Amino acid sequence: MSIVKNIPPLANLPWEERQGGGSSPLWRYSGNPVIPRNLTTHANSIFNSAVVPFKDGFAGVFRCDDTSRRMNIHVGRSKDGLQWVIEDEPIRFIKTAPDLPDSEYKYDPRVVWLEDRFYIIWCNGYYGPCIGMGWTKDFEQFYQLESPLMPFNRNGVLFPRKIGSNYALLSRPSDSGHTPFGDIVYSESPDMTYWGRHRHVMAPAGGWQSTKIGAGPAPIETTEGWLLFYHGVLTSCNGFVYAFSAALLDLDKPWQVIARARPYLISPQELYECVGDVPNVTFPCAALVDGQTGRLAIYYGCADSVTGLVFGTVDAVVDFVKQNAL
Ligand code: BMA
Numbered sequence: 001m002s003i004v005k006n007i008p009p010l011a012n013l014p015w016e017e018r019q020g021g022g023s024s025p026l027w028r029y030s031g032n033p034v035i036p037r038n039l040t041t042h043a044n045s046i047f048n049s050a051v052v053p054f055k056d057g058f059a060g061v062f063r064c065d066d067t068s069r070r071m072n073i074h075v076g077r078s079k080d081g082l083q084w085v086i087e088d089e090p091i092r093f094i095k096t097a098p099d100l101p102d103s104e105y106k107y108d109p110r111v112v113w114l115e116d117r118f119y120i121i122w123c124n125g126y127y128g129p130c131i132g133m134g135w136t137k138d139f140e141q142f143y144q145l146e147s148p149l150m151p152f153n154r155n156g157v158l159f160p161r162k163i164g165s166n167y168a169l170l171s172r173p174s175d176s177g178h179t180p181f182g183d184i185v186y187s188e189s190p191d192m193t194y195w196g197r198h199r200h201v202m203a204p205a206g207g208w209q210s211t212k213i214g215a216g217p218a219p220i221e222t223t224e225g226w227l228l229f230y231h232g233v234l235t236s237c238n239g240f241v242y243a244f245s246a247a248l249l250d251l252d253k254p255w256q257v258i259a260r261a262r263p264y265l266i267s268p269q270e271l272y273e274c275v276g277d278v279p280n281v282t283f284p285c286a287a288l289v290d291g292q293t294g295r296l297a298i299y300y301g302c303a304d305s306v307t308g309l310v311f312g313t314v315d316a317v318v319d320f321v322k323q324n325a326l
Pocket of ligand 1 (some may be wrong): 281306
């Protein structure tokens, strides 16, 4: 029995047993990168992207930068979570109000099933980076909602259920550029439009997470707390290095950190993580979980060029976080 709570079984979760050693409870898929940079006709790169179980397979929202270097998000579909068909054209959102902000660009989507629909949340270009939000029920029609927070902000991630009586969101206030700082902040809303009761969750700490941090996939509910995967950035003499690890947040007050790992789980080490348009980036945006076994498959962007996949179990990651806490 896994410690995972409120997540249904996912028997067809993509999976491969661990081959070889290593101290991290996560291991890489031998077929990485699972999504190459050129899967769509006009793609320059396909990376920081989100997938969810959908019907008898999987669907997703993919960050595709095109050969004009426009950043946008596209729908993809897959039977097994490994072989993907991604649409050539970006998602066209139907605005739920005529004067909703336009997007100069869209990137780094997350997708979460919440109550009766899939919410999509992304970094939206509106006089600089801010959080964009929308929803779909079928991955055919997409509706854009009000932006939950003011510019500048990145890394918006919704919790998969209300906390108390409110919807809950993590984000990372930032600046208009390649922000040299960044903490994770919690906000609540009664209606998905008006957000407040902001609470500080975590600041950067040492080592791989010393410059800035940002939430990754939607938090995973466990009996031990919310399991949050998050990226952290180190400023090296050769630029930013993006690694990721995990923390446990209180179930009822998620701004309270129960434990947070000192070591990273994954850092750029394979060639496809170290070499690309932006070298040395591993950036998680989605985690599939089998509620029965606790098995995990995390999709992460590699070097801002391709998408990778790692496997593990929720139970082993939670043990790792507790045993290696800051
Ligand atoms: C961040 C975001 C990510 C990107 C990362 C590394 O600021 O723009 O999309 O993966 O930088 O370039």
